[in-house]
Amino acid sequence: MMKNKSDNDQILKGLLDTLVLNVLRDQANYGFGIKEALQMQLGDDADVLKEATLYPLLHRLERRDLLLSYRQPGARGTPRKYYQITSEGLTYLETRTQEWQKVMSLLKRTIF
Amino acid sequence: MKMHKLTRFPSGKFPQQQLTGDPIIDAYLKSLDLELAGNKKVRATALEEVSEHLLDHKAELENQGQDGDAAAQQAVSSFGEVAKHAREQRRGLYQSFFKKFFIMGFVFATLMFFIQGFNNQGLNSEWRIWAVLFVFNFMFFGTAMGYWSTFMLTSVRPDSSSSLPSEPDAELKVYSGRSSKWAAIFMVVVMLILSLLFLAGLFGYGLMQNTWVGASLLLIIIGLRIALAALTAWTRYRLSSSVFSIHSVWGKTEVPRSQITGIRRLPIWMSLIRISMGWQYQLSWRDNNGRQQRKIVAINDEMKHADQLLAALNDDIVNGKSSTLAQG
Numbered sequence: 001m002m003k004n005k006s007d008n009d010q011i012l013k014g015l016l017d018t019l020v021l022n023v024l025r026d027q028a029n030y031g032f033g034i035k036e037a038l039q040m041q042l043g044d045d046a047d048v049l050k051e052a053t054l055y056p057l058l059h060r061l062e063r064r065d066l067l068l069s070y071r072q073p074g075a076r077g078t079p080r081k082y083y084q085i086t087s088e089g090l091t092y093l094e095t096r097t098q099e100w101q102k103v104m105s106l107l108k109r110t111i112f
Numbered sequence: 113m114k115m116h117k118l119t120r121f122p123s124g125k126f127p128q129q130q131l132t133g134d135p136i137i138d139a140y141l142k143s144l145d146l147e148l149a150g151n152k153k154v155r156a157t158a159l160e161e162v163s164e165h166l167l168d169h170k171a172e173l174e175n176q177g178q179d180g181d182a183a184a185q186q187a188v189s190s191f192g193e194v195a196k197h198a199r200e201q202r203r204g205l206y207q208s209f210f211k212k213f214f215i216m217g218f219v220f221a222t223l224m225f226f227i228q229g230f231n232n233q234g235l236n237s238e239w240r241i242w243a244v245l246f247v248f249n250f251m252f253f254g255t256a257m258g259y260w261s262t263f264m265l266t267s268v269r270p271d272s273s274s275s276l277p278s279e280p281d282a283e284l285k286v287y288s289g290r291s292s293k294w295a296a297i298f299m300v301v302v303m304l305i306l307s308l309l310f311l312a313g314l315f316g317y318g319l320m321q322n323t324w325v326g327a328s329l330l331l332i333i334i335g336l337r338i339a340l341a342a343l344t345a346w347t348r349y350r351l352s353s354s355v356f357s358i359h360s361v362w363g364k365t366e367v368p369r370s371q372i373t374g375i376r377r378l379p380i381w382m383s384l385i386r387i388s389m390g391w392q393y394q395l396s397w398r399d400n401n402g403r404q405q406r407k408i409v410a411i412n413d414e415m416k417h418a419d420q421l422l423a424a425l426n427d428d429i430v431n432g433k434s435s436t437l438a439q440g
Binding site for chain 2: 027031050055056076079
């Protein structure tokens with residue numbers, strides 16, 4: 001069961017990268033905004049991305065140059081950190097999307 | 113012992129400018145700060161993002177009808193345990209430190225190898241002495257430079273006047289502050305003096321007369337390159353809605369934003385070998401004849417609004433690529 005949990009964690013980790021990059025595909029956003037956008041898209045399944053996971057994920061994607069961050073003065077006067085997808089991030093998103101589409105196609109033809 | 117406390121030099125105190133005024137959120141931020149690595153500015157940068165998130169979440173819950181304290185408590189609970197967040201921040205910084213330790217340690221140890229090893233006495237020394245010196249310099253400079261660049265350096269905070277230019281007349285200005293310019297003047301003076309010392313040594317005068325010719329020539333070149341690189345402090349970038357302008361002591365370059373095809377950060381080792389002040393980026397664009405042009409631009413975190421400049425240029429490139437992918 002522990003191995004299954006670890007396998008599921010790995011699958012989820014790969015999926016979360018794709019979900020977050022997809023939110024940022026069209027425009028930059030800040031951490032809370034990303035969470036809100038995912039909540040709107042995923043509805044009841046939104047708890048798949050916990051807040052404790054979001055910022056480490058964003059920082060990891062930034063270290064891999066899939067995202068870059070910049071700060072702009074926010075409504076409260078303090079700087080707000082925005083994340084923006086890079087060319088490498090866009091390419092990675094396209095690749096991962098195609099991989100997930102292939103997985104879905106295989107599952108639809110076999111199990112579902 | 114908690115190792116991260118060694119990185120909180122010189123002050124481990126909570127950065128007071130991060131207080132939000134909400135006691136529940138402030139208590140969480142203070143607990144988080146105790147577990148974070150880095151100096152006060154590095155920790156403040158991490159805390160800024162967390163406090164913005166908590167305040168946004170609290171505001172959303174208040175809009176839904178919750179009272180202030182309950183909203184703050186829920187925002188804090190939802191955000192997660194302090195230990196988990198702090199662990200992730202420390203892990204990222206430690207990974208960065210070790211990477212810089214190895215790269216900078218190797219580069220500086222090699223440089224010192226030329227200075228210390230290649231003099232008339234050095235050529236006759238045992239290889240064991242060279243090896244010990246190399247390892248010592250590797251450890252010393254790797255630790256010092258890695259520590260400083262990881263746990264003490266942070267980007268300049270944007271001021272209230274800065275924003276990405278979206279209106280026709282708006283312009284983003286990127287430039288180094290006064291302290292960076294003073295540091296650059298110091299660097300230019302010191303490097304020129306060192307280069308002159310080694311040059312004098314080549315002709316048999318001064319402190320460096322016993323240095324091997326090859327090492328002297330190499331160090332003259334490095335000294336002059338560092339002095340020239342320090343002039344980056346006087347480089348200014350301007351980004352209007354249509355043009356990206358680069359103003360340096362060497363001249364001015366203007367690139368239409370619509371023709372920019374890429375901006376890529378060079379690897380750290382390449383930046384070090386090029387002896388630059390800050391990160392080196394390769395800017396690519398197509399000129400009016402359709403030919404690909406390239407230019408290396410130095411953008412460092414000490415420049416005001418540097419991150420916004422990179423974001424704006426990246427946005428131009430991604431939007432161009434996104435359109436291409438959509439058409440494909």
